[in-house]
Amino acid sequence: MGITERREREKEEIRRKILDAARELFMTEGYDKVTMRRVAEAIEYSPTTIYHHFEDKDDLVEALCHEDFAKLLAALDPALLPTDPIERLRMLGLAYARFALANPNQYRFMFLTPREEHPHPEDSPGYQSFGVVRQMVADAKAAGRLRDDDVDAMAQTLWACVHGAVCLVTTFRPEQFPCVPPAADLIERTVDASIRGLLKE
Amino acid sequence: MGITERREREKEEIRRKILDAARELFMTEGYDKVTMRRVAEAIEYSPTTIYHHFEDKDDLVEALCHEDFAKLLAALDPALLPTDPIERLRMLGLAYARFALANPNQYRFMFLTPREEHPHPEDSPGYQSFGVVRQMVADAKAAGRLRDDDVDAMAQTLWACVHGAVCLVTTFRPEQFPCVPPAADLIERTVDASIRGLLKE
DNA sequence: CGCCATAACTTAACGTCGTTAACACACAGA
DNA sequence: TCTGTGTGTTAACGACGTTAAGTTATGGCG
Numbered sequence: 001m002g003i004t005e006r007r008e009r010e011k012e013e014i015r016r017k018i019l020d021a022a023r024e025l026f027m028t029e030g031y032d033k034v035t036m037r038r039v040a041e042a043i044e045y046s047p048t049t050i051y052h053h054f055e056d057k058d059d060l061v062e063a064l065c066h067e068d069f070a071k072l073l074a075a076l077d078p079a080l081l082p083t084d085p086i087e088r089l090r091m092l093g094l095a096y097a098r099f100a101l102a103n104p105n106q107y108r109f110m111f112l113t114p115r116e117e118h119p120h121p122e123d124s125p126g127y128q129s130f131g132v133v134r135q136m137v138a139d140a141k142a143a144g145r146l147r148d149d150d151v152d153a154m155a156q157t158l159w160a161c162v163h164g165a166v167c168l169v170t171t172f173r174p175e176q177f178p179c180v181p182p183a184a185d186l187i188e189r190t191v192d193a194s195i196r197g198l199l200k201e
Numbered sequence: 202m203g204i205t206e207r208r209e210r211e212k213e214e215i216r217r218k219i220l221d222a223a224r225e226l227f228m229t230e231g232y233d234k235v236t237m238r239r240v241a242e243a244i245e246y247s248p249t250t251i252y253h254h255f256e257d258k259d260d261l262v263e264a265l266c267h268e269d270f271a272k273l274l275a276a277l278d279p280a281l282l283p284t285d286p287i288e289r290l291r292m293l294g295l296a297y298a299r300f301a302l303a304n305p306n307q308y309r310f311m312f313l314t315p316r317e318e319h320p321h322p323e324d325s326p327g328y329q330s331f332g333v334v335r336q337m338v339a340d341a342k343a344a345g346r347l348r349d350d351d352v353d354a355m356a357q358t359l360w361a362c363v364h365g366a367v368c369l370v371t372t373f374r375p376e377q378f379p380c381v382p383p384a385a386d387l388i389e390r391t392v393d394a395s396i397r398g399l400l401k402e
Numbered sequence: 403c404g405c406c407a408t409a410a411c412t413t414a415a416c417g418t419c420g421t422t423a424a425c426a427c428a429c430a431g432a
Numbered sequence: 433t434c435t436g437t438g439t440g441t442t443a444a445c446g447a448c449g450t451t452a453a454g455t456t457a458t459g460g461c462g
Contacts, residue, residue, distance in 0.1 A: 011410090037447080037449090046412050047449085047450085048411070048450090049410080056449075056450075111369075114373070116374065153387070153390055157391050157394050159365075160369050161366075163368060163369060164360075164363065164367075165361040165365065166365075167313065167364060168312075171315055186357055189357075190361045193398030194395055196397070197399075198394055208439095212439090236419065238419075247442080248421085249442085252421075253439070258420065
């Protein structure tokens with residue numbers, strides 16, 4: 001009775017094809033250019049077929065996004081970071097920014113698009129990514145290196161700062177807005193300043 | 202020969218009406234809901250009429266945006282701020298955030314939408330707003346309060362941090378993402394930490 | 403085998419959007 | 433009085449997300 005299993009495998013296969021085609025369009029041309037019709041054309045099916053695998057366009061991009069949160073979580077793997085708590089935080093910030101700059105369209109959808117209908121459950125990669133930050137802030141705090149007691153608030157502050165630098169760099173081209181410096185420079189400066197602002201004494 | 206003047210006055214009047222209707226829609230319902238047809242309906246003209254006053258939808262929203270940059274510049278008026286350079290910077294950051302939180306849709310378009318075709322000339326309010334930040338950073342530097350020498354880079358760093366806090370707060374509702382704290386609290390903490398990170402010793 | 407239910411997939415359409423071509427009309431200047 | 437310019441309209445085009453209806457293939461079952 002391997003028939004239904006084969007069916008499921010085939011269904012999964014085309015779901016995979018849809019996701020891959022959508023991601024290709026999404027990465028290279030951005031959200032607006034991911035139209036159901038273009039995705040369908042890319043996989044050589046009719047647009048209606050996509051609706052058998054995803055509820056609507058939002059659901060499709062949401063699925064993409066879910067995969068990307070997993071990638072982000074992997075990119076923040078604590079095992080890859082130094083042991084000194086502060087240096088660790090610094091490298092975490094840079095790794096986060098590296099992910100964002102490498103996947104600007106995804107980042108935009110993940111962190112810059114209001115997604116009221118899709119909250120992050122506690123065991124989701126998105127939630128866990130924040131957990132990594134919080135844990136490292138907690139470690140730095142435990143090592144007596146931070147000035148404040150509110151670990152959550154400090155983690156959010158760091159996140160906000162790096163997020164801001166990433167947003168500026170990915171939104172504006174250097175020549176467009178007043179004197180935006182080389183991307184890497186602004187990000188490094190922002191990570192440094194925000195961490196320093198939380199240090200004890 | 203007041204005829205052409207009356208004509209121009211009338212033309213200006215309807216342009217004004219279009220902008221007002223568009224702003225109303227834009228503020229309350231966001232960019233997507235500002236359709237040429239709905240704006241036209243609001244002012245009781247045909248959609249085509251709008252195209253006699255604005256090149257396309259982008260041009261219309263761009264005009265809205267231009268007005269908002271002027272409002273931002275006004276909201277950052279240095280005369281309203283304290284005299285101590287650091288306290289001044291702090292209040293500037295809070296005033297910036299206040300503007301953003303009061304006009305989230307406009308803020309989104311102003312600072313979160315890539316606008317490749319519309320750079321900011323040096324005398325534009327957008328450019329000048331950054332000038333205000335840079336000037337205050339320069340003053341703090343002149344007062345010997347800052348650790349670094351690169352005024353532009355420090356101004357951009359502060360901007361990035363506040364921008365990031367504003368983006369998080371306007372994008373996510375408190376219950377949606379991990380433990381986002383009360384908006385005002387995160388913003389204040391971010392302003393404080395980023396400035397502290399730039400202080401001398 | 404022959405019938406049929408179900409799932410996969412398509413065609414064709416609806417309503418919305420931004421935008422534009424074609425036309426109508428008022429009216430100042432000759 | 434004619435004419436051109438500016439101001440406005442209607443009606444359409446093509447692209448979009450989405451869906452109703454229909455087609456086809458195929459495994460299950462008498």
